[in-house]
Amino acid sequence: MHRFIAVTTSLMFLLTACGSKPASDSPKAVPVVFASTTFLADITRNVAGDRILVESLLPIGSDPHSYQPTPQDITKISESQLLIINGAGYEHFLEPLLENADGEREIIEASAGINLRRDAQGDHDVDPHIWLDPNNVILYVENIREALTHFDPDGAAIYQSNAETYIAELKNLDAWITEQVNQIPPERRLLVTNHEALGYFSDRYGFTVIGAVVPGTSSDASTSARQMADLIDVIKSSGAPAIFLDEVENPNLAEQIADETNVRVVTDLHLESLTDGSPAGTYIDMMKHNVTRIVNALK
């Protein structure tokens, strides 16, 4: 029934979007800023506080890699004056929407200025999963704070203090993660995922990425038989204990590989979207949930 929740939630979202139109007639008009994804919206809200209404384009539980936009999304974008995106090529789905939307808006890449990884194939794609290292999100917060200040100069001081508070929380999160990861014996700090999502995370916290079921940094690609065979070989030779999947990903191929290699399959990470309430209602909760699942599987 999880899909029904996703469908009803998106429906509710649409209704909220329609319902929020009259807000512009109310005496104190709260400007609307859109973030591309749910976790970006959460991060932005932590900086914006009450001064600005931040909404997510993508509904909860969707996979941004394979998201198919609807005409409603064009409407939303047309209404926005500021759009916060992850950048690094993550928001493929935005291109046709931006072409077709009226009006003008500023588009802020939250990941501007961060050193980007490339995917395992070498020179193909940039890995966009930057937010999975909380230290990068500190830079996100800086970029967002600057953008909001530019958009609404009167709130500069508030944004500054919100940002500082949130950055402190992010630093606590980083320390907590490091402590958790230390429970895993070094030889078991091996990650196999459905697609290459944990690159920045691994770099930061000392994991090795063994491989991914679907090659590349998008869940939208397809696997060949040879790639599956190679992954099976490398899992066997490295002794990787588990394969990790986002909850929105199809576990069929991972389960095939797990059968043959006798590893666990963890299917409830939340890497690209928040959940409605627990266990990943905010970015920080999302990271804590993921780390807990990873550590429990590997230690």
Add this chain to the structure above:
Amino acid sequence: MTTLTDFFLQPLSYEFMQRGIIAAILVGIVCAVVGAYVVLRGMAFFGDALAHTILPGIALGYLFSGGARDVLFWWALGTSVLAALGIGAISKNSEIREDTAIGIIFAGMFALGIALISTVRSYAVDLSHFLFGDVLSVSTQSLWLILIFGGIVLLTVFAFYKEFTTLSFDPILAATLRLPVGLLNNLLLTLIAATVAVSLQTVGVALMVAMLVTPAATAYLLTHRLSHMMMLAAVFASLSGVIGLYLSFYLSIASGAAIVLTATFFFIIAFLWKRTT
């Protein structure tokens, strides 16, 4: 020589390849035998339409029970049997020509499936697996389902072989001999539907018709006896399955497409050979 043996043995050292190859062979045999009747009765369009009409059933399966491959098999089976009998009923009872009726239902059901799937945004990848096949993720349970239902289809064809053949060759004779023509027709439609459901995982909806038609058509060119035609078709289909999977492994191309291209290659060879003799 060791490299040649390596070449053949390496893919087989992986369980998923072993299961995929067995699935491709089993599916090939069932499609070939049922496909003989499809070819002789001119039902290729019907077979293609049937594969497409399954999509909304799959979509409902996703909506109600997630993406578990084995649950989806039952949704596919149920939908295809209903669709087959429905198409059969409509083309018999209405003024619209049979191919028109089939075309309307086919397109409408397929569109319904796409509409349903588009409400659940995160299944683009799975949709492509259903359209083009996903022989890499044949689980042991899937293999059992293919074996059991494929076996039922083959046994039924064997049991009613002379009735189906008589009906296909001369429906008027069948009527004068008081064979239960309506029942037999519906039974054949059901067998085709079951074959499509069983085979969906290996080649997918888009290429399903090729597995029903191409090996049987190849055999048709090469033999004058129906029983030989079925056996020869089964051989071609199995070979196409195995070779296709090896091609997929070594060349990194989609498995369903590789199988169908191999089967088509065999057909072209047989066609050219026939012309020169």
Add this chain to the structure above:
Amino acid sequence: MYPHSHHKQDQPILDVSHLTVRYNGHVALEDITFHLHNGERVAVLGPNGAGKSTLFKAVAGVMPPTSGEVNIYGSRPRRHVCIGYIPQRSQVDWNFPVSVADVVMMGRSAKLGPLNWPHKKDWDFVQHALETVEISNLASRQISQLSGGQQQRMFIARALAQEAELMLMDEPLTGLDTPSQEGILNLLDRLKQENVTVMVATHDLEQAASHFDRILLLNHHLVAFDKPQAVLHTENLLKAYGGRLRPVDGENILTVDDCCDEGEHDHAH
């Protein structure tokens, strides 16, 4: 599972009573009444589209009457499996991968029932049938390798294997050369010895007159049904064929010209 109706010997083998067949808004047959005696050979004459095939299908129980009755030995056709329908050669898929023996064996399907494979007794029937029509040597040929006359004999053999007592032959002589036609007509004599009743649709008035006991002249309704001399009068023929007659040689011999009717078949064989 398959019907085996008793043959009431006091009833005529075929009794047609006020038979009307209508389909697609088109009246194929209207108020046809006649009956046949056991062992009779009847020629069915009429222009193309006159309803000859429809009559055969109604008699065989394949097409339901719109009104009226058909009775075989006193009961409905669908209760019998003793009616052999021999199709027009142009309606057959000759590329179907079956041999002559396969096709003749199909005639035994009713006796066999499902899930049964042919026994020796069935093979004996098939063998005997092939010998009767003199094509035993062709038993394993694929059917496209036969001449027109051989194809016709094969279907007759099938009806014999079926143990048919009433055979309905739809234009068996069309498109055959004269020797082949003579061969088939002689075969009909042999069938009479096997006590088979035969109805043959044909266009050849001369053959109809010389080889058959009675002629049924049809043009959607029954124009005449009697011995050849009684039927083949100008008046009857005009009623049946309308404007499709041509006088020949100035004598009172009329030939049917039926080259330009609707539903003309391909006589390529």
